[in-house]
Amino acid sequence: MRDKPGATAVPLSLPRPRLPRLPRPARPRLPGRRTVLKLLVLGVLATAFAAQAVGALLPHLPLLLAATAGSLAAEAVLYRWQRGMVSLFAKSHADVTVRHVLRDLLLVVGLLRLGEQHREGVYAPLVAALLVFYGLHWAIQAVSVLVRRTRTLPVVTRNIDASALRLTPAPPLLLRRPGHRLAVFGLPATAGLLATAATDAPVWGAAGLGLSLVAAVTGLCALLTRLLPGRRPAGEREVLDWFEAWLAEYRPTVGLYFSGGASSAYQANMWLEPLARLEGRPVIVLRERFMVQRIAATDIPVVCLPKVSTLMRLEHSTLRVLLHPSNSGKTSQVLRIPTIKHAFVNHGESDKLSSCNPYAKAYDEVWVAGPAARERYALAEVGVEDKDVVEIGRPQLDAVRPHGGPPAPGAFTTVLYAPTWEGWDGNPGNTSVVEAGEHLVRALLADPEVRLLYKPHPLTGSVDPRARAADLRIRELVRAANRERVGPRPAPAAGAELARRTAELDRLTAPGFRAAADQAERMLRRPAPEPGREGAVARAAAAWEEAYWASLPEWEHQVVTDARPPLYACFNRADLLISDVSSVISDFLASGKPYAVANTSGLAEDGFRKAFPTVVAATVLTPDGSGVPALLDAVRHPELDELAGERAALALRLLGPADPPSQERFAAAVRSLCATAGEHRARMAERLATEVPVPGPRRGAGALPRASAAPEPRDRV
Template sequence: MKLLVLGVLATAFAAQAVGALLPHVPLLLAATAGSLAAEGVLYRWQRGMVSLFAKSHADVTVRHVLRDLLLVVGLLRLGEQHRETVYAPLVAGLLAFYGLHWAIQAVSVLVRRTRTPPVVTRNVDTRALRLTPAPPLLLRRPGPRLAAFGLPATAGLLATTATDAPVYGAAGLALSLTVALAGLGALLLRLLPGRRPAGEQEVLDWFEAWLAEYRPTVGLYFSGGASSAYQANMWLEPLARLDGRPLIVLRERHMVQRITATDIPVVCLPRVSTLMRLEHSTLRVLLHPSNSGKTSQVLRIPTIKHAFVNHGESDKLSSCNPYAKAYDEVWVAGPAARERYALAEVGVEDKDVVEIGRPQLDAVAPYAGPPAPGAYTTVLYAPTWEGWDGNPGNTSVVEAGEPLVRALLADPGVRLLYKPHPLTGSVDPRARAADLRIRELVRAANRERGGPRPDASAAAELTRRTAELDGLVAAGFRSAADQAERMLRRPAPEPGRAGAVARATAAWEEAYWASLPAWEHQVVTDARPPLYACFNQADLLVSDVSSVISDFLASGKPYAVANTSGLAEDVFRKSFPTVAAATVLTPDASGVPALLDSVRHPELDELAEARVALALRLLGPAEPPPQERFAGAVRALCATAGEHRARRAERTTAELPLPAPRRHAGPLSAAAPERRSRP
C-alpha cells in the first residue's frame, strides 16, 4: 500500500508536469486530481508516510507549492495561445496567498513562543498565569494549513484550466485569501498584551512562589525517552503513599503527558537554570529510578540528597552500574543486590546501600495453586530487550523466541500471553524482526484454535470502564491542546481522586480480562494492562535474566529462564543468581513439556522451596512491609539532608564578614585622626 501511494504521487506529479508543459488540459486535470486524491489517502490511511516524506524534504508544503506551480505553468502556456494577460491577476493572487501563508507561519511561531512556558506542570493551580486554550491546530501546522487553506485556490485554478474562464480561479483565490486573512488576524489578536499568557520571568517568579507555598519534601527525578516512562510510573504509587509533600521533577516536555494518573504535583524543568531554583526550596530528597545524561545536572544541587532506587533489579551489569556511586545512597530490594554491588567493586560503599524491598509489588497477587482441571494454563512470555552492549544472552527473542512460542502454542492446554519489552528492536533489527514473527505465530494459532467469544455485554462493560478510566486519567483533552492548555486543564486534583483512579483501574482490568476469550492467546503491548496485571493472570512466567523474574518471585509461582548466553546450565546458574530457582530452557525449547507438567502437577515442582528462599534473598523480608521500609528510608535521608543544610548554614554565617562600623555625625572618636582645617 505504501509503495502504491508513493507510485501514484510520483506518477501524478510527472504527468502534471508533462500536461503543463505541452500543454495538454485533460492530462493536467487528471494528474492534478490524482495527486489530490493520493494526498487524501496518505493522510487518511498512511500517516506513517507523512514523516517519511518530511525527512525526504518533500512534505505537504513542498508538494502543494509544486502542484500549484505546475497549474500556473499550464495556465501561462495556455495563455500564449489565447489571452496572455488574462491570467496575470490570478498569478498575482496566488503569490499573495503564499505571502499570507508565510506571514501566518511567522506569527504562529511568535504565538507558540508565548505559549511555551519555562515550566510545565500537572496537578498544579496555574490560573495566575493567564493561560488560554490553544489556537486551532490548522493555524499551528504549516503543511496541513496550506493544504486546507489553499484547496479552494487549487480547485479554482483547475476549473479555470478546464473552462478557460478566469472567474473560477478568481473565486477560489478570493476564498483562500479570505480564510488566510482570518487566520492571520486570529493569531495577531493573541499577541496583544492583554491576550498573552504570563511571560518567562513572571512564570519563574510564580514557580518560586508555588514552591514556597507547597513546600515539597521528597521528589522523584526522571529524564528519558517516551518508551522509558514505565521506569518512573512504577514508583508513583509508593511515592504517593508517603507522608509529606511529594513532587515529580521531569526534564523533557513530552514526558509530562506520559506520566500515568497521579495526584502528585508534576513539574517539568527543561533548562538547567530553572532546575537550579530547587536549591533554595524545601525539597530535601530526590529519588532516581534511572540514570541519564541529565542526572549529573541535578546532582550539582548541594542542598538535596539523592537516592538511586532503580526501575528493577536483575543480574545484568546495569544493576550495578558504576554511575551509582554518584548518589548519596543506593536503595535496593534485598541482600542479593547489596552483594552484587560489593562483588562488582564499582565504588559503591556498603554503608551507602539501603535495603527497602520492592513496595510496588503489593499489586502482585500470591500463588493460589495450580490451574483447575480442564482450565487453560496461562503462560506469560515476557522477554527483555537486546540492551546496548550486544550481549547475545540479553534477550531470548532472537535465538529462542520462536522455538519457545511454537512449543507453548503446540500444547492445546496453554493460553499464551506475549508481552515484549517496549524497547525490543530499538538496537538490533533482528530482535524487531523476530518480535514480528512471534506476533504472527500467535495470530495464526488463534485462527487455527477458534472458539466461542464472550457475549456483547462483556465488550460493552469494557467500553464503559475504559471511558470511565480515561475520563479520570486523560481529563478529556482535545487533540489541538498544547502544553499551556493542558496546564490550564489540569489543576490541583480534588480530594479522593487517587482512590477513584485506583478503583477505576481495578474495574477496568477485571473488565478487560473478562472481555477476552479464555482460549485466545494475546499479544500485550499497550500500557494497559500493566506487567503486574499479567503476572496475576499467569500460572507460569517464561523470561530472560531481567528484573521481570525478580518481581515475579513475589507471586511464588513457577518461572523459567531462557539460556541464550552459550554457557552451560551450571555455569549459567552460578553466573546469574536470579536463575537459582528457575527452570532453565535451552534455545530449542525442548524442556517446555516437562515444565508445563510441573506447573499443572505441583508434586512435580522441585523448585518451590528454592523460590521462597530466593524471594527472601532478592526482595527482602515481608516484615516490616516494603512500603514501611521505603518510608523509613525517606525519613532518614530527609533528616540527613536537614542536618547537612543546618551545618551548611552555620558555615555560611561564620564565613560572612562582620559589618563595617556605622559612622555617626558628631564628635570624632578617640581612635579617629583629627581633621585639620587649612589655615
C-alpha cells in the same frame, strides 16, 4: 519493571562467551503490503507532477487537468492513509509547501501558455493574487512562530492551579501547522485556477483566489490578536516568580526526578504509587516537556524544568530528597544542588549492568530491594560503598498476589512468556526470542491444557530485525493455535461490562484535551485534582482488570502488548513464568510461583546458574524447548516441584523480608535521608551565619538564607 534500554547482561563471576554467528543463506525478501502502498503513492505523485509539467509546457489541456486532479487525489491519500510518507517527504525537502507551490506554478505556466496569444492581460491579475496569497502564508508562519514563543513557558506543570498565569486556549491547529494550513487555505485557489484552465473563464480563478485570500487574512488577524498585551500569557520573569511562590506555599519534601526518552516513561511510572503513599508533600520533577503527558495518572504535582537555570531554583526550596529511577545525561545537573540529598532507586533489578552501574556512586545513597543487590555492588567494585546501600524491598510488588496453589484439576495452566529485548550489543543471550522463542511457544501450544499469555518487551526488534521477525512469527503461532481451538465464549454481558469499565477508567485517566491543545492550554485545563481521585483511579483499574479477564475465553491464548493490562496483572493470572535474565524474574519471585529461564547464552547449565544468581531457583530451559513438558508437570503436581524452597530463599535474598512491609521500609528510608538533608542544611546555615569560609552553597543567590527563611515542613515524610 522491565530492564533499562541499553542494559546488557553481565555475569558477576564467570565470563560469558559469545556464540559465533553462522552466516545464513540470503533469501529474497518480497516487499510488504505497506511498502507496496508507499511505493504506489510515491509513484502516482511523481507521475502526476511529471505529467502536469508536460501538460503545462506543451500546452495540453486534458493532460494538465488530469495530472493536477491526480496530484490532489494523491495528496488526499497521503494525509489520510500514509502519514509516514509525509515525514519522509519532509526529510527529502519535498514537503507539502514545496509540492503545493510546484502544483500552482505549473498551473500558472499552463494558463499563460494556453492564453499566450490573447489572454496575458487577463491572467496577470490572477498570478499577482496568487503571489499575494503566498506572501500572506509566509506572514502567518512568521506570526505563528512568535505566538508559539509567547506560549512556551519556562515551567510546565500538571496537577497545579496555573490560572494566575493568564493562560488561554491555543490557536487552532490549522494556524500552527504550515503544511496543513497551506493545503486547506490554498485549495480554493488551486481549484479556481484548474477551473479557469478548463473553461477559459478567469472568473473561476478569481473566485478561488478570493476565498483563499479571505481565509489567509482571517488567519493572520486571528494570530495577530494573540500578540496583544492582554492576550499573551505571563512572561518568563512572572512565571518564575509564580513558580517560586508555589514552591513556598506547597513546601515539597521529597521528589521523583526523571529524564529520558518517550519509551522510558514506564521507569518513572512504576514509582508513582509508592511515592503517593508517602507522608509529606511529594513532587515529580521532569526535564523534557513531552514527558509531562507521558507520566501516568497521578494526583502528585508535576513540574517540568527544561532549563538548568530554572532547575537550580529548587536549591531555595524546602525539597530535601530526590529519588532517581534511572540515570541520564541530565542527572548530573540536578546532582549539583547541595541542599538536596539524592537516592538512586532504579527501575528494576537483575543480573545486568544497569543494576550495578558505576554511575550509582554519584548519589548520596543507593536503595536496593534486598541483600543480593548489596552483594552485587560489592562484587562489581564500581565505587559504591556498602554504608551507602539501603535495602528497602520493592514497594511496587504489593500488587502481586501470592501463590494460591497449582491449577485446579481440569483447569487450564496459564503460562506467561515474557522475554526481554535484544539489547544494544547483539549478544544472543540477551533475549530468548530469536533462538528459543518459537520452540518454546510451539512446545507450550502443543499441550492442550495450556493457556499462553505472550507479553514481549516493548523494545523487541528495535535493534535486531531478527528479533522483530521472530516476534511476528510467535504472534502468528498464537493466532493459528486459537483458530484450531473451540470452546465456550463469555456472554455478551461480559463485553458490555468491559466497555463500561473502560469508559469509566478512561474518564478518570484520560487528559480530555482537544487535538489542538498545546502545553499552555493543558496547564490551564488540568488544575489540581479533586481529593480522592487517585483512590478512584485505583478502584477503577482493579475493576477494569477483572472485567478484562472475564471478557476473554478461558481457553484462548493471548498476545498482550497494550499498556493495559500491566505486567503485574499478568503475574496474578499466570501459574508459571518463562522469561530471560531480567528484572521480570526478580519481581515474579514475590508471587512464589514457579518460573523458568531460557538459556541462550552458550553456557552450560551449571555455569549459567553461577553466572546469574536470579536463575538459582529457576528451571533452565534449552533453546529447543525440550524441557517444557516436565516443567508443566511440576507446575501441576507440587510434589514434583523441587525448587519451591529455593524460590523462597531467593526471594528473601532478592527482595528482602516481608516484614516490615516494603512500603514501610521505603518510607523509613525517605524519612532518614530527609533528616540527613535537614541536618546538613542546619550545619551550612550555622557556618554561613558565623561567616566561616567553607565550600558550600552559593551565597550570592542567597541559597541557604532563602531556604531557611521559612521553617522546615513539620510533616513526617
